[in-house]
Amino acid sequence: MMSRTTRCPKEDKAGPFFLATLVLWFVSVLFEILFHRRSELLAVVAGCFFYQFANWVVRSFVSRDPLFVNTSVSLLHSSITSASVVFILVNRWLENGSVGMFEHAELVGRTWPWAYPALCFSCGYFAYDQWDMLQYGLYSGWIPSILMHHLVLLICFTLALYRNVTINYLILTLICELHSIFLHVRKVRRMAGIRDATSKIVKVEWVLNWVTFTLARTAPHILITAKLFCDAPKFGKGIELPVALFGMFGMNFLNASLGIDLFHAFKRERNPQHANAHHE
Template sequence: MDLKSTLLVVGGSVCSFKLLNTVVRFLPTPEPAHNKMWKWRNTVTSLAHSSLTGAWAVSCLYCQPKMLEDLISSYSLLSHCLVAVSTGYFINDFLDVSLNQSLKQSREVLLHHSTVLSCFTLAMTSRLYLGFAVVSLLIEINSVFLHIRQVLLLLGQGNRTGPAEPCTSVTYSLTSWLNLGTLLVFRICTTGWMTRWLASHREHIPRFVFMIGTTGLSLISTMNMVLLYRLLRADFLTNPHNTSKNH
C-alpha cells in the first residue's frame, strides 16, 4: 500500500470514528450516564476500536505466523491496514480528549497517544516494523475489558457499599477479574516480550528507531504498572469513590 492509499485509510478511519462518536450522541443514553455524556460517547467509541483492532491483530498473526519471527521486514496488506485504521482512531481520540478535557485530566492519555502515533507513523511510512506494531495492538484485547469496566461504572454498577463489601454487580465483578487477567497477559507480558525483543535485536535497528522504541516501551510499561496499581486498589483492595477512565 503506497503513501497516498495509507493516508486515505487513515483519513477514512478518523472520519469513521468521529461519525461513530456523533451517532452515539444521538442514541438514547442510559440515565446513570446523563451527567457524563462526553465520557459515555468517548468510552463507547474506544470500546469499538479495541474490539475491532484486538481481533484484527490476532487475525494478522494467525494468517501470517511468520510475522512473529521477523517483526522488522515482514509485511502484509492486512497488517498495514490495521495500523492505518488504528492510527486514525488515535488521531480522533487525541483531538476529542484535547477539546473536552483539561490538560491536567488528559495529559496521560495525550502522552500515550503521541507515543503510539509516532511509532505507527514510522511503521506505515517505512513499511518496516509493522509486525512490531501489530504485536503492540494485542494490548487492545485488555482494553476491551478496561472499557467495558468503564461502561459499567458509568451505569452505576461498580459501586460498593463498604470497604469489605463485594461489588453490587456480578457483571462488574466478572469484568474486573477478566480485566486483571488480560492486563497481566496482554499488557504486562506483551510489553515485556516486546522490550526483550527490542534489546536482543538492537544491532539490526537504526539508532534513532531504537531510541524511539525504547522511549515508547519505557513510557507504556510505566503506565501499565500505574494502571495495574490503580485497578488493584480500586477493584480488589479498597473502596473507590471516584474511578476515572484509564487507557
C-alpha cells in the same frame, strides 16, 4: 482508574501544546498523501472519520455525555483492533506456520497481510481520540498521561508507516487492546449505575480485567522490549531502534501506572463504603 474530568479553559496549559502537535501530525499525514503519493495512508484518514462518525451516532442516539461517548467509541476501537490483530496473527500462522514468525527480519522488514491498513486505521483512532479529549477536556494534570500516551503512539505509528518498517512489531503491541476492552466495559458499566461488587457479572469482569492485563498487556510489552534489546545489533543505523525503544519504554511506564490505578480501583470496589467516601 485514570479519571478524565472536564477542565476549565483558564486552567488548561497542556491543551494548546497537544492541539498544536495534533495539527502538525495531521498536516504531515496530508503532505505524505498528497505530495508523496502515499494513497495507502488514506486508511489513517478513514479511521479518523469512521470513529468520529461513531462518536456522532452515540451522541445522537444514546447519550450526550462526553465521557460516555468517548468511552463507548474507545470500546468500539478496542473490539475492532483486537479482532484485527487476532485475524492477522491467525492468518499468518495458517499461511506459513509459526516458523520464523517472530524473527527479526520478519518483524522489522516484512509486513503481514492486512497489517498495514489495520495499523493505519488504528492510528486514525488515536488521532480522533486525542481531538475528542482535547475538545471536551477529558483529561487532567499538567502533563496528562492519556494525551502523552496518544502522542507517543502517533509518533511511533506514523514514523513506522512512513518508512514501512516494524509494522509487525506494532501489530503485536496492539494485542493490549484485548485488555482495553474490559477497561472500557468497566467504565460503561459504572456510568450505567451497575456498581454492586458482589454481583457475578462484576466479579467475572474483574477476573477478565486482571487476566487480560497480565497476558495481553504487561507480558507482551515486556517481551517485545526484551526482544528489541536482544535484536539491537541486527538493527541498522537508522531511527528504527531508538524510536521503538522510546515507544516501548513509554508503554511499559504507562502500563505500570495503569496497573497501580487498576489495583486502587479494585480495592475501592471491594470496599463500597470507602468508594462512596471518595466519590469515585
